Every structure is written in structure tokens, then in C-alpha cells.
Amino acid sequence: MYNFEFEKPTTVADAVAALGGDDAQALGGGQTLIPTLKQRLNQPGKLVSLTGISEMNGVSVDGGVVTVGAATCHADVEAGAGAYPALAALAGQIGDPAVRNRGTVGGSLANNDPAACYPSAALGSGATIVTNTREIAADDYFQGMFSTALEEGEIITAVKFPIPDCASYQKFLQPASRFALTGVFVAKYGDNVRVAVTGASEEGVFRWAEAEAALSANFAPEAIDGLSVSADGMVGDIHGTPAYRAHLVGVMTKRAVAAAH
Amino acid sequence: MFNSAIGKDFDYREEFMTQVSMTVNGQAASGDVEGRTLLSTFLRETLGLTGAHVGCDTSQCGACVVHVDGKAVKSCTMLAQEAAGATVDTIEGQANADGSLNVIQQAFQDHHGLQCGFCTPGMVMSAAALLKENPKPTEAEVRHYLEGNLCRCTGYHNIVKAIMAASGQDAEAIAAE
Numbered sequence: 001m002y003n004f005e006f007e008k009p010t011t012v013a014d015a016v017a018a019l020g021g022d023d024a025q026a027l028g029g030g031q032t033l034i035p036t037l038k039q040r041l042n043q044p045g046k047l048v049s050l051t052g053i054s055e056m057n058g059v060s061v062d063g064g065v066v067t068v069g070a071a072t073c074h075a076d077v078e079a080g081a082g083a084y085p086a087l088a089a090l091a092g093q094i095g096d097p098a099v100r101n102r103g104t105v106g107g108s109l110a111n112n113d114p115a116a117c118y119p120s121a122a123l124g125s126g127a128t129i130v131t132n133t134r135e136i137a138a139d140d141y142f143q144g145m146f147s148t149a150l151e152e153g154e155i156i157t158a159v160k161f162p163i164p165d166c167a168s169y170q171k172f173l174q175p176a177s178r179f180a181l182t183g184v185f186v187a188k189y190g191d192n193v194r195v196a197v198t199g200a201s202e203e204g205v206f207r208w209a210e211a212e213a214a215l216s217a218n219f220a221p222e223a224i225d226g227l228s229v230s231a232d233g234m235v236g237d238i239h240g241t242p243a244y245r246a247h248l249v250g251v252m253t254k255r256a257v258a259a260a261h
Numbered sequence: 262m263f264n265s266a267i268g269k270d271f272d273y274r275e276e277f278m279t280q281v282s283m284t285v286n287g288q289a290a291s292g293d294v295e296g297r298t299l300l301s302t303f304l305r306e307t308l309g310l311t312g313a314h315v316g317c318d319t320s321q322c323g324a325c326v327v328h329v330d331g332k333a334v335k336s337c338t339m340l341a342q343e344a345a346g347a348t349v350d351t352i353e354g355q356a357n358a359d360g361s362l363n364v365i366q367q368a369f370q371d372h373h374g375l376q377c378g379f380c381t382p383g384m385v386m387s388a389a390a391l392l393k394e395n396p397k398p399t400e401a402e403v404r405h406y407l408e409g410n411l412c413r414c415t416g417y418h419n420i421v422k423a424i425m426a427a428s429g430q431d432a433e434a435i436a437a438e
Contacts, residue, residue, distance in 0.1 A: 003277060006296035006342045027340075034338045035319055037297070047296065049343060075332070096409025097390065098323060101332040102339060176321075178408070 001037045005046040010053060012132050012157055018048040019153045026050055026155060028107025029073060031099050050106065056157050064163050070106025070130075070156040077105060086167035086187070086260070090121050093171050095178045106156040112204055114145045114235065115179035119205035121169065122159060124185030124196030130158040145204040164189050168259035170252045174199075174239050181240055182248035184208075186256035191216055195253055200245040202233050211253050221254040281345045285310065286354025294341045300334075301325045303341035304351060312352035312382045316411070323410035326383040326390075327351045333390035335409070352382035355389065365389055365427040372432060374423030376414035383410050388424045397428055400435055 009015040019026060023045035027033055036042050050056060056071040059080035066084045068077055077091035078100065094100055094108075094117050108118040109129060122129065122138045129136040132155045141149045150156070167187035174181040180199035187194050193215040195208045214223040229249045234242035264271040274293060282291035285308060292307035304310045304327065313336050316324035320338040327336045328350040355363050362370060365388050375381045384407070391398060391406040398406070403424050404417070412420060418435070426432035 001297045004296040006279070006340060008342065008345075030340065030343070031320060031338060034299075034340070038318065047340075049340075051343065096323070097387065097406055098326050098333045098335045098409050099320065099338075101329075101334050 001034075002040060002043045004037075004044050006049070007046060008049040008052045012053060012055060012155065015048055015050060015053060015155055016132050016153065018046070019155070021046060024048055024153075026110065028071065028104040028110070029102035030107075031095065031103040032107065032111050032113065050155065051104070056106070061163075066161045066163060068105050068159050068161065070109075070158055071104050074100035074103050074105070081161075084125075084161055084163045084167070086164075086169050086185070087121055087125070087161055090117050090169040090171075090185070093117060093169070093173075099178075105159055109141075109159065110148065110150060110156055112142060112146055112148050113179070114201065114204040115174070115177070115181070115183075115199040117169070117171065117180060117183060117198065120180075120183055120185035120196040120198040121161065122196075123205050123207060124167070124169075124187050124194050125161045125164065126187075126189075126194060127162070128160040129156055130160060131156055139207075142205050145202060147204070162189065166260045168256040170256040170259060172199075172248050172252055176239075182245050182252055184249065184252040184256045186215070186253060186260055188215075188219055188260065193219060195256075197229075197249050197253075200229075200234050200249050202235055208249065208253065215257060219257065219260075221257045224250055224254050224257070279342065281342055283344050283347050283349050285349045286351060296340070296342065298341040299337055300327070300329075300339045300341045300344050300349070301336035303344075304336060304349070310351050310353050313386075314379055314382055316379060316383075321409075321411065322380070323383040323387060323407075324380050326386040326410065328386060328390060331393070333387055350386075352385055355385060365392070365424070368423040368427035368432075369420070372419050372423040372426055374416065374420045376412075376416045380410060380412045380414075384412070384420055388427065391424070392428055397430060398424070400425060 007018045025044035027047040027049045050071045056069040058069045060067050061083040074091040074094045081088040127138045129141045164187040169185045171183040172181045182199040185196045195211045198205045229246050231242040231246040234245045236242040278293040314324035316322035320335045325337040403421050422432040
């Protein structure tokens with residue numbers, strides 16, 4: 001790992017100031033960034049830790065919305081997001097217990113790994129990504145693998161998840177990495193159903209529009225019968241071919257609908 | 262001190278290092294670290310506490326698990342400066358005050374919960390974190406909790422037995438798979 005300066009501010013304003021330099025980078029729980037630095041795939045001059053900022057930590061519920069501070073670790077979301085059980089369950093499936101004690105929701109969303117769990121919850125819930133300067137709708141936030149709407153130096157401070165009537169996240173585990181080989185988040189808001197898929201596409205998390213339309217008309221697993229996603233643009237690696245992942249999208253969507261009831 | 266390579270005074274320690282302090286196994290501990298110094302490196306190389314093992318260095322294996330403010334973390338994937346001011350507990354602090362093995366350690370010995378022993382410090386620290394959260398886990402919960410701790414001797418069965426026994430449950434009831 002190349003060396004860097006380290007700062008740990010206690011307010012968002014101080015963090016924004018510390019990130020003002022050319023080669024400064026924000027550090028959440030570091031469960032992805034530190035391994036990346038060890039590989040020398042990244043060389044920041046300064047890391048600004050966001051985990052000491054109390055205003056970015058914790059889970060609250062108000063008016064049908066669960067707000068998660070961006071520096072809240074997965075274990076605390078699992079324990080604290082009981083008002084949105086599918087979200088709590090998703091947090092409890094990330095990595096392993098020690099990883100869940102460090103990794104943060106903001107870190108996961110800022111990194112936007114194409115196989116990460118949280119992007120599917122944010123997109124599947126139509127969540128709002130709150131930053132130090134603005135609020136971004138999840139539909140506008142995810143812009144392809146490892147790419148987001150965040151500007152240089154912009155910090156995610158919180159994520160607002162509207163609580164659905166029912167929801168489920170079904171993850172087909174890649175057991176070595178503990179990421180999703182393919183994961184599907186289904187959430188029902190009145191007559192409107194959202195389906196977000198992670199781990200499958202080379203473009204990262206995406207909404208499966210055909211399934212959303214079918215499930216909005218009939219919220220049952222059999223509504224997916226006959227629907228399929230194209231294998232074009234799906235991830236292919238030693239763990240699964242593009243066709244296998246495309247098939248999993250349908251299977252995991254059905255499982256999620258069945259589990260959401 | 263004068264550095265002839267760059268033709269001026271240069272002190273690496275002053276330029277790139279910061280002092281961190283934390284409480285490790287109940288004792289105040291401090292040392293100079295770089296930004297990139299990992300908690301595992303600080304514990305092992307600065308403090309000489311080599312019980313937390315670095316197996317994979319990619320946060321997969323869990324041999325480096327320690328507790329930071331009571332929570333299990335992989336010390337190879339946390340910067341030392343992130344633990345400044347924290348309470349850190351390692352395997353070296355697990356024995357009873359008289360030096361005898363604590364309940365979990367003794368159960369690992371009684372049930373042969375180790376073969377080569379490399380993963381054992383992380384296994385014991387994860388087990389301690391589990392039993393603090395969930396004093397009477399089921400076998401399935403134990404296995405689930407150990408997902409981030411790898412044993413390359415594949416001695417999981419006796420490790421699970423040891424943790425069940427440490428929780429005061431009947432370890433012998435667990436069937437071999």
C-alpha cells in the first residue's frame with residue numbers, strides 16, 4: 001500500500017473541507033477501499049475517514065421513511081431498520097459479521113460495485129441519496145459499474161428509504177467473495193412494484209421494467225412466467241456465464257415475490 | 262537529520278508519522294504509525310502482540326479478528342489511526358486473570374477445536390463476539406456466524422462443538438456431517 005495522510009473529522013463541514021485537496025478521497029468502513037489500496041490500484045494522497053461524524057451515524061424512522069446515516073455500519077442497519085424488514089435482512093447478508101461491523105451504507109453506494117447488495121435496495125426502494133449539497137433520486141444516481149452521480153468531493157450523508165407495503169431481497173451468494181452472484185430486490189408500493197437487480201449486468205444495478213409491469217398488474221411469482229432478460233451485457237466469469245446470470249434474474253425475482261408476501 | 266539524496270534536512274518520522282493511543286487488553290498503548298499502517302500491523306509489529314494472525318491480508322480469512330469497542334473486526338482491514346482512542350481486545354487478553362484458559366479457549370482444547378492453530382485466534386475472538394450477542398446460539402447460528410473465519414485444516418466441526426460447549430450446551434449432540 002502506498003502511504004497517504006489520514007484525517008478523521010467530526011463534522012460534515014470539516015470533512016468537505018478536508019476533501020478539498022486534489023488527491024483526497026473519502027473513507028467509509030474501508031472494507032473495499034483498503035483491499036483496493038493494498039493492490040495499489042488506487043493512490044490517494046489523503047484519506048478522510050467519515051466514521052467519526054456522529055451526524056452521519058444511526059437509523060431513524062419518520063413518516064414512512066427509514067433514514068440511514070451514510071456512516072452507519074451494516075450491523076447497525078440490520079439491528080436498527082426493523083421498520084423496513086427487507087432492508088434489515090439485506091444488511092445482515094453482506095459479507096460476514098466482522099465486515100458488517102465496519103462496512104457502511106454510504107461506502108457501498110459511493111463505490112457502486114456491480115455485485116454489491118445495497119444498490120439494489122436503494123434502486124428497488126426508489127430511495128433518495130442525500131449528500132452535503134443536494135438530494136439525488138436513486139433512478140438518477142447509479143450510472144454504470146463503479147460510476148455514480150456524485151461530484152468530486154461530494155459526500156453521501158444519508159439515504160432515505162420509503163417503507164414499502166412489502167419487499168424482499170433474494171441473494172444468490174457467490175460464496176468466496178460473499179457478494180451477490182445475482183441478487184434481486186422487489187418492493188411493492190401500492191399498485192407500483194419495483195424490481196432492482198444486482199450482480200448480473202456489466203452496467204451494475206438495473207431495474208427490470210418488464211417484471212415491474214407484470215408484477216404491478218399481478219403481484220405473484222407466476223406473473224414472471226414467460227419473461228426473461230437477455231444475456232447480452234450480463235457478467236460472465238468463472239462463477240457463472242452471462243446466460244446463467246440472466247436465468248438467475250428470473251429465478252431470484254420469483255423467489256423475492258414469493259418471500260415478500 | 263541531513264539527507265544527502267535530497268540535499269536537505271528530512272525526518273521521516275516527523276514528516277509521515279502520527280502517534281496513536283488506544284487501550285489494548287486493558288492497558289494504555291501508543292506508538293507512531295503512518296497513514297497506511299493497518300491495525301494488525303500496529304498490534305503485531307509495534308506492540309509485539311502477534312496473536313492476531315495475518316492469513317490472507319484480503320479480509321477473507323478472519324485469522325486477524327480482534328474486538329474494537331466490543332465489536333469483532335478484521336484488523337488487517339482497518340487503519341490503525343481509525344482505532345485511535347478505542348478499546349481493543351486481542352487473543353492475548355482472553356485468558357483468565359490467573360493465566361488459566363477462559364471458557365471458550367478451554368472448550369477449544371477440550372473438543373480439539375484446532376489442528377494447525379493458525380486460524381484459532383480469530384475463531385476464538387469471533388466466538389467471543391457471538392456468545393456476547395447470542396449466549397445460546399443454535400448450531401446453525403454458530404456456523405453462520407463463522408462465515409468470515411476460514412480454517413484451512415477444515416476443522417470446522419470441532420470448532421462448532423467447542424463453541425456449543427462454551428455456551429453451556431451439549432456439544433456431543435452435534436452429529437458429524
